[in-house]
Amino acid sequence: MKARIAGNLAVMATTAMLLVSQASAQDTAKRVIVISLEDHKLALVEDGQVKKVYTVAVGKPSTPSPIGIFTIERRVANPTYQHNGKIVPPGPRNPVGTRWMGLSKHGYGIHGTNEPSSIGKAASHGCIRMAKADLEELYPLVAEGDTVELIGQRNEETTQLFGNGETPAVPAPVMLTATAATQAPGSDANSTAALNPPAVATIVASR
Numbered sequence: 001m002k003a004r005i006a007g008n009l010a011v012m013a014t015t016a017m018l019l020v021s022q023a024s025a026q027d028t029a030k031r032v033i034v035i036s037l038e039d040h041k042l043a044l045v046e047d048g049q050v051k052k053v054y055t056v057a058v059g060k061p062s063t064p065s066p067i068g069i070f071t072i073e074r075r076v077a078n079p080t081y082q083h084n085g086k087i088v089p090p091g092p093r094n095p096v097g098t099r100w101m102g103l104s105k106h107g108y109g110i111h112g113t114n115e116p117s118s119i120g121k122a123a124s125h126g127c128i129r130m131a132k133a134d135l136e137e138l139y140p141l142v143a144e145g146d147t148v149e150l151i152g153q154r155n156e157e158t159t160q161l162f163g164n165g166e167t168p169a170v171p172a173p174v175m176l177t178a179t180a181a182t183q184a185p186g187s188d189a190n191s192t193a194a195l196n197p198p199a200v201a202t203i204v205a206s207r
Contacts, residue, residue, distance in 0.1 A: 037058045040056055041162045054134045057121055070104045070147070075102075095114055111127060113130075115129075
């Protein structure tokens, strides 16, 4: 009996160690979210391997998405949206959907939408919109501190990730551009400073 209990405890300890090891591996993985504004695509790249590719909505010409290298500053599930005095609680009418991943560029983030027909277009107020299922799949795969690279025009990196607009890309290891490897997270081409939003469930965003 004692031997059986000891054996069960050993199995439980081994399982716990495996779960901790897997969690640690995820925490230490090098993750980069690459967004091509021209292609309306988002790729999750982990340790040089493309894990997921999604179609997204990006900023329209009058309210373009920022270009540059940022980080994920906050992750909020079922956020309350606030902008220009308007407050919308979680629910189907919420303009940012069920998940918010705020960038180090104040007011901008990756989120859902109550306008699903906008996905795949230049239609947002500057944020990156995702379809609900895609957003909720991506959300647990990333963490605060992960790098987000927003690229304005097609280049070698986006062609490797997404194709050239006519020919789809073939999944393969991706080498980050020199800009992504050397530019400090939180900087961008359109701003000299990035302000962090307050860490509360209510998010103030441009959507």
